[in-house]
Structure formats: C-alpha cells, structure tokens
Amino acid sequence: MAERPKCPDCPRIQEVLSRVGDKWSVLVVTALGYNDVMRFNELKRHLGISQRMLSLTLRELERDGLVRRTQYPTIPPKVEYALTPLGQSFREPVRLMGYWAMDNLANIDAARANFDERSEAS
Template sequence: MGTLLKPENTDLPAPPRPNPKPDTRPGPRPDPNHADCRGVASVLSRVGDKWSVFVIMMLSDGPKRFNELKRMINGISQRMLTLTLRGLERDGLVTRTIFPTIPPRVDYELTDLGHGLSQPVEALGKWAKDHLGQIEAARTQFDQRNDG
C-alpha cells in the first residue's frame, strides 16, 4: 500500500513586507543577519556563567594553580574547572603557563583582556551579594502567589 502525503503545518506567517520609508536614524545599523547579536551572545555565555565569574574573581589578584582554584571555588568539580579554564583561555581571558619542574607546575593568570573584565565581574558579584536578601524575598513571594 502506498503512502498518503497530506500537507501539514501550512499555517505559516506571511513574509515580511518591505518598509516603505527608509531608516533615517543616526548611528550604526544592526546587522540584518543578527551576527552581532550572536557574537555578543557567545561572549556573554562564556563570561556570564557562574564558574567563569568565580574563576575570574579568584584570578583578579594574581596567578593561581589549578588545585588552589579548586579549593577556593566551593562546589566546582575538577572537570568543570578544566572546561571553564580552557574556555577562558580560548577566549583570550586567561593564560596557562607550564613551568618545567618535577612535577610540572601550571599557573593560570588573567590576561590584560581578562583584567579588563574582572572589574565588571566583581561589581556584578558584589551587587548579587548585596541584594541576595531582596531577591530571596521576591522569590518567596512569587512562589507563594503561584503555588496556589
């Protein structure tokens, strides 16, 4: 017996209509393909994840060894610290220096780019700490309103 094909999902939005008026606003125009948004989103996903924030904060006062970072960052696994450091290194925010000793010593340190990020990251961390009580109270109120 043959397969019967029926058109499905035919309720598609209409294609965008051309704008009759030219855009005369001053300033740079956004990329029509949103490449700038994707680029910024990829950077923010790296520097905005909680482990990267902690690593950047811990490295802001100088180089640290892997196990030193692991002890300083409560709750991070060895694998997650490795992945976080590798991602920060890839993005040019952290350098990894291997010293030819026995056993080999490896230090992680913020680059100039990473130091430029440490101030806003620390400000964000301070803001979160300063407002934690208010945020927890708001969450409790929200949960109570929406549980019933």
C-alpha cells in the same frame, strides 16, 4: 512601522556573554583577580569545583584570551593560571555584578518567597 535594523554581531555577542556570564567563569576570574597567579589545585579547592568543570572553564577562558596558562618543565609538572590584560579588564564588570547581587539579596529573597507563595496557592 519601520523595521528594526538587524544586529549582525548579535550571535557573536551572545556567544561571548554566555562564556563570560557563566557561573564558573565569573568565579575563576574573581579568584584570579584577587590572587594574581594560582595553580590548578588551588583554584579547585578555593572554588569547590570539580576537576572536569575547572578544566573546561580554564580552557575556554584561555581560548577567549582572558586567562594565561603557564606550564613549567618540572616533575611533577607545575601549571599556573593568571588573568591576561583582557581578563583584568573584565574584573571591574564582575566586581560590580557581585556588589549588585549583595545589595539586592534581600529583594531577590522576597521576590522568590512571593513567587513561591503564589505558585503554591495555584
């Protein structure tokens, strides 16, 4: 049997997918996709996320080039977040995953109930 070629980019792909597949990252991208520009506290209220988790998520999304942070020199400081063109390109796959989840909620609920029944019976 022939050996499969190794994927030299697999570790990097895994790193990117773990970031963009993260629950909060997906929700931030979705929120910014619908609202163009949002301030930190707007996002926090909208998502029901802790300040620390939102800070970490926004920082990583900014680092990956998906979110743009704009700080205005006002008192108090005004900071806004928006999707970059790369972030905008991620909206469609996120939207499709959301539709897939909505379309399959009943199937997932049934599978979970079936699994739980089997687990309790063992």
